[in-house]
Amino acid sequence: MKKVSIVTGSTACIPAEFEHEYEISVVPFMLIIKDKSYRDNIDITIEEFYKALEEDYAMTSTSVPSLGSLVEILEKELKEAERILYITISSTMSGEYDAASSAVDKLNKDRDRIVLLDSRMAATGQGQIAMEAAMAAKRGEDFQSVLEIAKQTASEVKLHAMIDNLEYLKRSGRVSAISALAVNTLNIKPVFQFIDGEAKPVAKPRSKKKALERIAREAIETFRKKGRPINLALFHVLAEDDAKFLENKIRAEAECESSFTAHFTPVMGKHTGPGLVGASFY
Amino acid sequence: MYYSIAMALSDTRQIIRIVVEGAVESLHMQREMINSLNLFPVPDGDTGTNMYLTMAGGLREMEKTPFSSIEQALHDFALGALKESRGNSGVILAQLLEGISSGLSGPGSPGVQELLNGFRNGAKLVYSAVQNPVEGTILTVVREMAEGLESYGESSLEEFLAGAYTLACQSLLRNRGLLDKYTPGRITPVDSIDAGGAGLVIAFEGALSSIGIPVDKLDWSKFIPRYRFSDYCGPRWDLRFLVDCASNKLGELKAELNDLGDSIVLAGSTSPYTIHIHTNDPEEVLNAISSYGSISGIEASEMLDAHPFSNPEPQGKYRHTTVIAYSSGEGMQSAFREMGAEVLEIRPEAQIEMGVLLDTVNRLNSASVVILPNCPNMVRNANDVAQSFSGKVTVIPTESPIQGLAAMEEYFDNGNPGEILENMKRAAAAVETGYIVGENAHSPDREGPSSDNTFTFSGRVGNSLISEDGNLVRVVISVCESLRDKRSGSALTLIAGKGLDETDRNEISAGISELIPEFEQEWYKDNSSGWLLHVGLE
Known part of the structure; x- marks a missing residue:
């Protein structure tokens, strides 16, 4: 039996190969199209979901994992590990943490074996926290050590993203500050940063290129401040070329200890729309 | 000679009364205008009122005693003014009156020489009454007037008095702007004139006009400041009281006052002395000074009670940082607004009036303000305003609207203001x-x-x-x-x-x-x- 099992939601955007390599258990969020539910990244492809989104925005929605699926996954992991560390998306962004708490409550005698960690992060930032914790778990470190590593990574990781089309975000109502932005005259591509568990606009460059360069600058500065290679993750919504451009910009001036590119989960992509590109790093 | 001016009048008492009433009435009529000039030491907009009340107090005192001589009448007038003196300027005015009065004492009827001597005394007295004399105030006007009058020793009384008035006007105008630098933490006025000095000129104007001496009146409307103050950062209380103190203790008393407040005036040639001080703690001042002698006639008022320049009500939603972008054309104005800036319209080759910019800054409901001049010619103008707000306003010296837009790309009112400001500066400099x-x-x-x-x-x-x-x-x-x-x-x-x-x-x-x-x-x-x-x- 493993000492520690790492569980996280599909919002962590962990590529399938790393799920297996690091033995991370990923709980799928739900995508709902015309009253039919699909498990994120399992029952529907990204392209299919965005096609449906474009056709009829109002008929698509997203949902936290069902209580049943959460209990099921936790019960399964409890059989394979002494303790579970469940790393959720920022509780300010989703009800996953609450749903997971309810699921843990239903596990009665085993509830103390599970610890929930609000990552205060999302996307690959959340994924990198889970991956660091999973690596520690795989090394055989005890639960407390794994938890500390997860917390330490959560305190260090930064996430910036550029929105290509503000309409989706405006419709979602997810980022109130966005209402202050108008894009009638200017070709603004706002850059958001995860700050205190929330995505906040930090810059409004007047072109996509400038926005990507702004994100790259943040990663490069992190590299320079830390004085060591950074761990880099890129994500995008149907914008692979832009993600590659961003990666190249960063790598041109910053050394990377690790790097991967992930598809931004449609669970959040519904609110950002296609064209989103971002990076998380620490 | 002295009485030739008033030969048509029936008696000396009436002459004195007309002169004093003319001065008091002139101050009464123009006290609000003088108030509006009040910038130094505290922009509390009460100089005209204080000078009027001081002079009116003198008039009342003078009328209490049956007339016996010019000397006695002016002595009573000066004494009453000192007793009723209000504010710095009122105390200084009373000192001047006392000095003039003392110059007139002596045998015979007072003439030009006696008056000259009186002005000399008055100039000395007003400087000695103020702990930290500042040039450009009523002190300077009194001193330069007295110095200038030295050349009028052989003139007629009429010429002497007209000369005194002219010298006062010249001094006031010559020293215009000297006080501008003394308003840290507030909006800096430009080419201001001292309200106390103006009050003195106006009192003179009324006095001379009342006895038919022609004067070239100044157009005071030209000197009224066009803008407001951001805030007053000095002591809260304006405290005035009398202390019955031995003269050999005055030096010690003055030194102690220095530690208790500012704008200190110690007036009077004999005990009880009038003390005027701006302080945050009147009780502390009174306790400290009570050891020098009995205290009476305590009056205290809050500095901003009668301030005509009270800040305009901030408008709009509160923001940590607001950006003001200068822009001349509609296209860029629209762009800056979309980026979240307040736009101040400029005309090519024309400077923004300081008053307009100051009012704009004051109206913003914002803890800090960033100005983007977006034009080389506007940077200095913006810097002038920034200096007046002691840290509230920062200028990013953008010399082009494109630099301004770059700065705006980094502006959001939702993060660390210092960090955002640095990012804005960096973005502007990168263009x-x-x-x-x-x-x-x-x-x-x-x-x-x-x-x-x-x-x-x-x-x-x-x-x-x-x-x-x-x-x-x-x-x-x-x-x-x-x-x-x-x-x-x-x-x-x-x-x-x-x-x-x-x-x-x-x-x-x-x-x-x-x-x-x-x-x-x-x-x-x-x-x-x-x-x-x-x-x-x-």
Whole structure:
């Protein structure tokens, strides 16, 4: 039996190969199209979901994992590990943490074996926290050590993203500050940063290129401040070329200890729309 | 000689009374105007009122005693003014009156020499009454008037008095602006005149007019400040009281007062002495000074009670940081608004009136303000305002609207204000800018350029003239190449002014694409007429 099992939601955007390599258990969020539910990244492809989104925005929605699926996954992991560390998306962004708490409550005698960690992060930032914790778990470190590593990574990781089309975000109502932005005259591509568990606009460059360069600058500065290679993750919504451009910009001036590119989960992509590109790093 | 002025009047008492009433009435009539000039030491807008009440107090005292002589009447007048003195200027005015009164004492009827002596005494007294004399105030007016009057020793009384008035006016105007620097933490006035000095001139004006001495009146409306103060940062209380103190303790008392407040005036030639002080703790002052003698006549008022310049009510939602962007054309004004800035409209080659900018800053419901001048000529103007607000206002010296836009890209009112400000500064500095203007010697009324050779276009980067040519595209390309030499960027922003039409834009765009293909162009339209094209590379 493993000492520690790492569980996280599909919002962590962990590529399938790393799920297996690091033995991370990923709980799928739900995508709902015309009253039919699909498990994120399992029952529907990204392209299919965005096609449906474009056709009829109002008929698509997203949902936290069902209580049943959460209990099921936790019960399964409890059989394979002494303790579970469940790393959720920022509780300010989703009800996953609450749903997971309810699921843990239903596990009665085993509830103390599970610890929930609000990552205060999302996307690959959340994924990198889970991956660091999973690596520690795989090394055989005890639960407390794994938890500390997860917390330490959560305190260090930064996430910036550029929105290509503000309409989706405006419709979602997810980022109130966005209402202050108008894009009638200017070709603004706002850059958001995860700050205190929330995505906040930090810059409004007047072109996509400038926005990507702004994100790259943040990663490069992190590299320079830390004085060591950074761990880099890129994500995008149907914008692979832009993600590659961003990666190249960063790598041109910053050394990377690790790097991967992930598809931004449609669970959040519904609110950002296609064209989103971002990076998380620490 | 002295009485020749008033030969038509029936008695001396009446002359004195008319003169004093003329001065009091003049102050009464113009006290609000004097209040509006009040900038120093505290912009509490009460100088006119205080000087009027001081003089009125003197008049009341003078009327209490049956008239026996000019000397006695003026002595009573000065004593009453001292007793009823209000504020710094009132106390100083009372000191001057006491000095003049003392000069008149002596055998015989007072004449020019006695008055001259009185003004000398008055000048000494007013300086000795103030702990830290500041030039440019009523003190300077009194001193320069007394100094100037030395040359009137042989004049007629009428000439002497008219000369005193003229000297006071000249001093007031000559020292205009000396007090501007003494308003840290508030809005800096420009070329201000001292309200106390003005009050003295106005009192003189009334006195002389009452006995038929002609005076050239100043147009006071020219001197009224056009703008308001941000806030008052000094002591809260204006405290005045009398202390019955032994004269050999005065030095010690003055030293102690220095530690208790500012704008200190210690007046009176004999005990009880009048003390005026601005302090945050009146009780502390009274406790400390009570050890020097009994205290009476305590009056305390809050400094801003009667302030006519109370801040305008801030408008709009509160923001940590608000950006004011200068802009001349509708296109850029709209762009800056979309980026979240407050826009202040400017006209090419014209400065923004300080008062307008000050009012704009004051109206903002914001803890801090950032100004983007967006024009080289406006940077100094903005800096002048920033200095007046002691830290509240920061100027990012943007010399082009493109630098302003770059700064705005980093502006959000939702994070660490210091960090955001640094990002804005960095973004503005990361843009190299140039501009193109066009001249048409043959058709001066025509606003726009064309490809014909009657136009001469000139392109500048900073202060350097990069190119002059009859071909607009060539000039733009030269400017772009110059920018490329200075900055390793590829994002090229172009703002087309009113005189640039669609054809010009297309030609320029095609020219850049062909000759500098690595530049990614971002075009904006403005309707400004002072230039044809702004170009910025980042």
